[in-house]
Amino acid sequence: MILKSSLACAFALTTLSHADQPIMNMMPRWDGGYGWQVIHEYTHKRDLLDGTTSLGSGLYEDIHRVHLEGVYTWDKSIRMTVKLPYVVNANRTILDGGGNIVKQNTSGLGDMTVALPLKKYFNEDGYTGNWSLTPQLRIPTGEDRGAYTLPDRSWGTGLNLGYETESYKWFFAAGMTFWEMHSSEPFEFHASVDIGRNFADRGQFLIETDFHYEDNGTATLKAGPALYWRFSDTIHSRIEWKYILDDRQGEIDHGNGSTLKFGLGWVF
Amino acid sequence: MKLLFSIFLFSLITIASLSASEQQRKAAVTSYTKSTPQVFGVFVKGLICESCGIGIKKKVTNLPFVDTSKLDKGVKVDVSKQLLLIAAKPKTKVQYATISQAIKQAGYTPVSFYVTKNGKITSFSAK
Numbered sequence: 001m002i003l004k005s006s007l008a009c010a011f012a013l014t015t016l017s018h019a020d021q022p023i024m025n026m027m028p029r030w031d032g033g034y035g036w037q038v039i040h041e042y043t044h045k046r047d048l049l050d051g052t053t054s055l056g057s058g059l060y061e062d063i064h065r066v067h068l069e070g071v072y073t074w075d076k077s078i079r080m081t082v083k084l085p086y087v088v089n090a091n092r093t094i095l096d097g098g099g100n101i102v103k104q105n106t107s108g109l110g111d112m113t114v115a116l117p118l119k120k121y122f123n124e125d126g127y128t129g130n131w132s133l134t135p136q137l138r139i140p141t142g143e144d145r146g147a148y149t150l151p152d153r154s155w156g157t158g159l160n161l162g163y164e165t166e167s168y169k170w171f172f173a174a175g176m177t178f179w180e181m182h183s184s185e186p187f188e189f190h191a192s193v194d195i196g197r198n199f200a201d202r203g204q205f206l207i208e209t210d211f212h213y214e215d216n217g218t219a220t221l222k223a224g225p226a227l228y229w230r231f232s233d234t235i236h237s238r239i240e241w242k243y244i245l246d247d248r249q250g251e252i253d254h255g256n257g258s259t260l261k262f263g264l265g266w267v268f
Numbered sequence: 269m270k271l272l273f274s275i276f277l278f279s280l281i282t283i284a285s286l287s288a289s290e291q292q293r294k295a296a297v298t299s300y301t302k303s304t305p306q307v308f309g310v311f312v313k314g315l316i317c318e319s320c321g322i323g324i325k326k327k328v329t330n331l332p333f334v335d336t337s338k339l340d341k342g343v344k345v346d347v348s349k350q351l352l353l354i355a356a357k358p359k360t361k362v363q364y365a366t367i368s369q370a371i372k373q374a375g376y377t378p379v380s381f382y383v384t385k386n387g388k389i390t391s392f393s394a395k
Contacts, residue, residue, distance in 0.1 A: 026319060027319065027322065027323075028322075028323060029320075029323050029374065029375035030322075030323025030324075030326060030327060030373060030374040030375055031327075031373045031374075033323060033326075076373075076374075076375035121314075121375055122314075123312075123313040123314030123376055123377040124313060124314065125287045125313055125350070126287030126316065126350070127314070127316060128313075128314030128315075128316060128320065128376070166316060166317065167316055168287075168316045168317070168347060168348060198317060201317075201318045201347065202318060230318060230319055233322045233325065233326075236319075267322070
């Protein structure tokens, strides 16, 4: 067990990165369409890492977040989305300066993200898709309460570049996002590649991979399955699970673990 | 570079996806008109999933010449053939240009209409 003085002060703040746009990263494509979705996210991180080194057993973090998200489409080429996370409950165990395990708890509002997805659609015989450019703004609405703070509470500007294509049976998407935080928070880069198979005219099964990098040396690679199901033209659902395959923390922070998300969306 | 290659490879896969032929679409429209005579069809490029059709259905079902008592509020999608089926009200003039515009507003590309005339399916451009 590595003992460091003022260990509790050396933690990097957990950065929320969630590249998908409402609704279900799909809809609405039509003029005047709008909707909202609620996503429950459960994250378990089983180690406290310094780089790739675990600082001891029993040092974990569990986070339950709810994401409230909305969208309005003026025209298929331009829409606006708003995403607001809320930490329902987060618990973590860390080491204090004396090497003792300390349990901490927090909850509260996260930082809001406003985005303007700009899309260039293409429709061909047998498939459709789009190229997208999404400028984003992170607004520091996050609360600082409890024993530790999860949101960055920092202004940030981001840009996402994306590509999607879908046929009757198959789906493919790739994207990358850059975030510049206007504070001492590190620059972030995210990349994703998703492959899916459509079935039953209502469902889509996907394998998704996400890579996350910060310029403080943090790098995380995760992958896992996702399932989308259309209950009706109005109600849509999605469940996904991602496992962290490789994790390196540039500053001491929790890592190695998995995330489960379940969402319900309504579109009009 | 690997990412670009992956995009290219998968795009090839999607391009290679089998799509229905003109004959298959006409046969499908003929089949639907047997049970619902006022039905006509539209070949819509990119209409490859039921979720894709949500916006199209919303735009088309509200048109005044659509008979919402037939099909599913007057419309039905057959995504295996990229076909939109519309039930017209009897003795009502169908405004095909308005349908094309509604499909474009939903984000898709109308290509051809399939209409029954004198017991035969004829097609004409939707552009």
